[in-house]
Amino acid sequence: MAAYVITRHHISISRACKIICLPKSMYYYTRIKDDSATILKLQELAVKHPTEGQDLYYSRIRREGLKWNYKRVRRVYLMLGMNKRRKAKRRVPQRVKQPLCQPENYTETWSLDFMSDVLVNKRKFRTLNVIDDFNKEAIAIEAAHSMPAQLVTRLLERIMREKGKPKRIRTDNGPEFISREFRDWCSAKGIEVQYIQPGRPMQNGYIERFNRTFRENILDAYLFEDITQVQILAEEWMQDYNYNRPHDALNGKTPAEYKALPAACRH
Template sequence: MAAYVISTHHTSISRACRVVCLPKSMYYYTKKKDDSETIDKLRELAEKHPTEGQDLYYSRIRREGLKWNYKRVRRVYLLLGMNRRRKVRKRVPARVQEPLVIPEAPLKTWSLDFMGDVLTNKRKFRTLNVIDDHNRQAIAIEVAHSMPATTVTGLLERIIKEHGKPLRFRTDNGPEFISREFREWCANKGIGIQFIQPGRPMQNGYIERFNRTFRENILDAYLFDNITQVQILAEEWMQDYNYSRPHEALGGKTPMEYRALPAACCY
């Protein structure tokens, strides 16, 4: 009422307060609430349970014995903008570190990884690289513009028909490998998955070394107009890599020569 008198009759605050019988101190009074505790609690709940909403947060708060009423929780919830849709970052489950050892025989562990590059027209493409950790044999290099999980499983299905089924895959935590489609496909095939720890590419060191050689010899050495050219050169290079290129880690033998050795001679 005092504010109305001031704005309408252009009078002073003191006179307007006398007219409406309002103490001047009450005119200046601002209601203060300390919501810091409520803010901290809601932020804590949002961190622990990012997919839940206001009602569940309120129920959790009451179960903890905090007697804040619903309106207070609602007001702070809106104040923090928690009613707006927010992106939830997927958390990678804890991974167990395993030593990088040479399997005693082929088809024990295959390492998988992706690489990327661009064509001369600036269109991107990817390669799915697969090697056998036992003798570093290049099992496959598959080239495509995009490789969702369904494409990856289809490619692996064909590769397994040609080379046999391994006991497990060693991979990083890329979206294609942690996807439900890929994990369910591996489970149906009876193939285990050994995920390396995030940010620890050295735990997949065999294929990291392979990727470096492939990039130096093919991806960085040529310009490609289309992915067919990439696929043809990759297959020719794999033939040389597996049958003609000696490896220091294999005692100067090629991957196929090393595979042909009796098991006792490989160590």
């Protein structure tokens, strides 16, 4: 109020204070808040417990015997911008390098990987590609706009009913594959998961080579209006890939022909 009177009527501070009956000392009073200890404590908690929020921080502070009230902690918490969502970096466990060897038998090792593309309306979609490392057979290509871990395990359940259960699955460190749901599902089924080392796609070379062929023949060759078109073309292409397309790595045989060969004639 005093500041308004001074600015509006161009009078001195003393006269303005007399007019509004305000002690001059109060006009000059500035409240000093020392929040340094609160700031340090909240920053410390944010480093130790990055996924927790204000209420848990406050509970920890009170348990340590600090008597700061909730409003003080809240004010400093907001001042530091800690209410904004923080994306914690997910740590990938250290992976052991696994040699990329062709398995000796069918359903011994499956390789999984995702691919991405867009429809003509610019909406993104993904495909989950599954091959058998033994004969490079395309076991499944599933297209969807979203492919969470639950959908991945459901697809694998369906494939296993038709093709049998693999001993192991080789994959990268994508969020769907390192999720607890996927790992627990594999553990329950007795399937070993072989993760490649981060940044080393060549360790999953069979599916990477397959992906390149699929992109050249389907994803880059057609414009898709919806997911159904993607799925139909992918399934038609898989039939040709498995039964008509010879592979140099299979001595000029198709995946279906190589699978039918006696073990003595495969090499």
